[in-house]
Amino acid sequence: MKTSTSTPFKQTLLKQREALMQQLEQLRGGSNRVDAASEILSQQGDPHAQVFSERELELILDDRETAEIRAIDAALERIEAGTFGQCVDCGVLIPEQRLRVAPEAARCVGCQEKFEQSAGPV
Numbered sequence: 001m002k003t004s005t006s007t008p009f010k011q012t013l014l015k016q017r018e019a020l021m022q023q024l025e026q027l028r029g030g031s032n033r034v035d036a037a038s039e040i041l042s043q044q045g046d047p048h049a050q051v052f053s054e055r056e057l058e059l060i061l062d063d064r065e066t067a068e069i070r071a072i073d074a075a076l077e078r079i080e081a082g083t084f085g086q087c088v089d090c091g092v093l094i095p096e097q098r099l100r101v102a103p104e105a106a107r108c109v110g111c112q113e114k115f116e117q118s119a120g121p122v
Helices: 002-026 035-040 048-081 095-102 110-120
Strands: none
Touching: 002 048
């Protein structure tokens, strides 16, 4: 995809990245994942099951947002490399409509389905 065509996608990706970074900062309370988890575990008076559930939820959210940031960063790298909009597996052009919905998409729909099937159940 041409640089002029990918510019709006780059702006969208940068905004998404900034929003995710802010969410992570709020989730972590300005600390890293280990510190945030330790703080939750050290709370007095909370039933153990509740503490572990809260900790697990925070770690899952953190992992998901971190993975989203990695996908966004990879898309930004593809923009810089001039390969944005091409499927990383088969090389076909990803429809612009798909990129408008998910600008971080690295694969065409067919390759994404194959990728998800090969990953197995989550």
